Amino acid sequence: MGLILVGPAGSGKSTSLKILFKILEILNSNIVIDAYNLNPKSINKFELYGKFDDNTDTMHDGILTKIIRKTLENNTDLVNRIIFIIFDGDIDPVWAENLNSVLDDCKLYTLPNGERMNITRNFRFVFEVQNLKYTTNATISRCGLNYYSSSIVNYQTLYWKFMIDLLSQFSLKIEIS
Numbered sequence: 001m002g003l004i005l006v007g008p009a010g011s012g013k014s015t016s017l018k019i020l021f022k023i024l025e026i027l028n029s030n031i032v033i034d035a036y037n038l039n040p041k042s043i044n045k046f047e048l049y050g051k052f053d054d055n056t057d058t059m060h061d062g063i064l065t066k067i068i069r070k071t072l073e074n075n076t077d078l079v080n081r082i083i084f085i086i087f088d089g090d091i092d093p094v095w096a097e098n099l100n101s102v103l104d105d106c107k108l109y110t111l112p113n114g115e116r117m118n119i120t121r122n123f124r125f126v127f128e129v130q131n132l133k134y135t136t137n138a139t140i141s142r143c144g145l146n147y148y149s150s151s152i153v154n155y156q157t158l159y160w161k162f163m164i165d166l167l168s169q170f171s172l173k174i175e176i177s
Contacts, residue, residue, distance in 0.1 A: 001119075002103040004091070004127045004140065007148025010158060013128045016148075017086065030080045036067050040096075041089040048095055052113040059113040068109060068117060079122075086126045091135040099125065103142035 005013040021033045040048055043063070050062035061069060064085065071083050101108045107119040125143075132140065 001107065001123065002099075002125045002127070002139075002143035004129060004132070004135075004143045004145045005148065006129055006132060006145065008130055008150045011148035011150055011152065013148055014088075015161070016146075017084070017126065017128075021084075024082065028080075032081045033084065034071070034081060035084040035086060037086045037088055038063065039089045040087050041092065045095050045098075049098060050112055052111075059111060059115065061111075065109075065111060068119065068123075071123075072117060072120070082122050082124065084124045084126055086128060088128045090131075090133070091127050091129055091139060093134065093136050093139075096127075096139050097136065100138055100142060103139070 005016070007013055017035075021035065024031055024033060038048070046062060048062045048064050050065045051060050052058075053060065067083075067085065071081075098110075101110060102119050102123075103125065107121075107123075109117040109119055111117070127143070129135070
């Protein structure tokens with residue numbers, strides 16, 4: 001359910017996810033990959049999860065809650081769909097601890113108003129981080145962990161990746177020998 005990709009910028013974390021998505025599509029032509037990229041440090045906890053207004057007794061969904069609710073409501077094709085929610089940035093206990101029950105075996109997402117959503121098996125939560133400095137043991141123990149070393153990717157590799165991406169915008173095919 002949860003995966004933490006640890007490594008410095010440019011070490012291949014995002015590229016390996018794109019390769020994974022492509023492989024999943026190749027292995028099963030019926031599969032559809034939905035990937036949502038979020039930077040939880042750029043918004044506050046209420047914008048991410050939502051907020052319950054005691055005065056009006058109403059729930060205002062946050063970005064993550066809207067994504068999960070929309071996906072679960074449109075469950076006509078959930079069998080052939082894998083949803084990746086990618087958190088790009090440090091895993092801060094301020095927002096990450098709320099996901100521990102989702103990453104557990106119970107897969108239960110509890111909203112600030114007490115509403116509970118059962119997260120289906122086709123959801124995956126991916127955390128792309130530079131290090132685990134602020135991550136609690138509770139979150140780490142609920143996730144798989146992949147480490148990316150900066151020594152794997154050198155400047156030549158980055159140059160060719162940039163050139164291939166640039167040339168692919170012009171529909172040019174190149175071969176590297």
